[in-house]
Amino acid sequence: MSEKPTNFIRTKIADQIKQGQLTEVVTRFPPEPNGYLHVGHAKSICLNFGLAEEFGGRCHLRFDDTNPEKESQEYIDAIQADVSWLGFDWSALYHTADYFQQLFDWALHLIRNGDAYVDEQSAEAMRANRGTLTEPGVDSPYRDRSPEENEALFLKMRDGELLVGAAVLRAKISMSAPNLNLRDPALYRIRHLSHPRTGDQWCIYPTYDYAHGQSDAIEGITHSLCTLEFEDHRPLYEWLLKKLPVPHRPKQTEFSRLELEGTVTSKRKLNALVEGGYVSGWDDPRMPTIAGMRRRGYSPEGIRFFCERIGVTRKLNTIELQILESSIRDDLERRAHKAMAVLNPLKVVVTNWDQVSLGLDVPWHPKRPELGSRTMLFGRELSIDRSDFELNPPEGFFRLSPGGSVRLKYGFIVDFEDVVLDAQGLVSEVHVRYDPETRSGRDQSGRKVKGTIHWVHAASAREVDVRLYDRLFTVPDPGNYEDLASVMNSESLINGQALVEPALGTLMPDAYFQFERVGFFKQDSESSDDRIIYNRSVTLKHAWAKKK
């Protein structure tokens, strides 16, 4: 993992510091608690927290909780867990809801200055009067009320004397602005709903446009980073900051959102997958949510490495899944304990083994001795993977086949002797002879074999469940399909069993594993003492499989 790649935001900040325009960097990550965080949020988290960290500033975690209709405590808790799991500490926890009083007072300020008015048009009328992309809108009949009348009405809104939808507070900018966001945008709406944080204290709630910039100002945010679709909102963001006596002037900078090949990252669609029962929940290992990736066995470092690799620009981009997977592998390669597991067992009898089982001391990681070792047994009856034996091997096959030899990793070289077929003619057993001179670590024979395969000792192996995951969709751009059901991959989850060496048969919820020659695995959170479940996080790269 090399040094951090640069990007335009970083460059700009470094520049501002160099020119003395900036003494501290304060960013914020402002999720709305209306769903779980996904890989796109991870990009934003890494950017915001990463920048603050790099320039010795701070990054606030702020819940942008302005709309109680869709927000809940479940999401608030999950978001904190996810950010923290990714490895970031927020200097303090903030809530837009904590600024509701200040925001309200500032709304009064706008009203008194003639910069906002209460509109009693229906939502439909407002829409009709907004105009179109090419035609200007029409002024509301309520647009020229006096400040006094507006204030009285706004207080009635606050005091619950008006019904939902009966009125809205609007900024008084221009109904003919070419930027639609400037055509008298709504600032406050009536919602007789209780809020996870403020309870029933308010029945009017500020919109994102009104709340966001002012919250940034209150917190002293220097760089308010958001995605490109908010670019058209920047003039409004700045208009409000200019009209209000705010203590600070934050600057908004936009970057392009992450698009990941083969995944959807809209909360609405992710929610539809959960609600429709297509996945087991927000943390289903196939979900691109942080919770899903965590459960699948991706490491925080791997995800952060990914976010670093993909960069930050203003261009449309679709990241290939391989970049994510290779980032995860890169981290897991050094982090994981390496062990033996056989997914499709084939019985192997070592016919010339006539002693008790032999204990082998096997390191957890050949390149990281500090991880220690464990004992594996070698004996007369073993299991190997069915795919490691071929009766009629294709050209270039160098595992076990009739007349051939192979090394059982960390054990001995074995030579093919015989094969037992069942009634259907399928291989049910392979008989081999082991070469006593070839014990790993003390091989005196000088023999070289082409293939080395993994195995487990039949009597001491334990059976575990294994869940093999594949992409959730059959198309690279599921986001373009309204009917997600039609592009779901029916084989995105394959349930199976595996025989694992004894050391893998106990509950180890935090450990990362590589099943040698198979892939990276992590125990699923549903595992229990008597039923261990391993999730395949990601496969190993497999040149042989590709060539076939």
Add this chain to the structure above:
RNA sequence: UGGGGUGUGGCCAAGUGGUUAAGGCAGCGGGUUUUGAUCCCGCCAUUCGUAGGUUCGAAUCCUACCACCCCAGCCA
């Protein structure tokens, strides 16, 4: 067709007037290897959306054109 953006190899992405256009992923070739993994080495854009122009010199400046993305929630 209004406004705002973006165009550098298959996918990302540095580069902001001056040697043969960084790097990563993918791919290809080779070496090491008791994981066909890892690791290591090499190859992989005479060209930067297109066409003109300015300049001794342009991906970088100018002009025109083309393509794509975002905006008409009392969502964020």
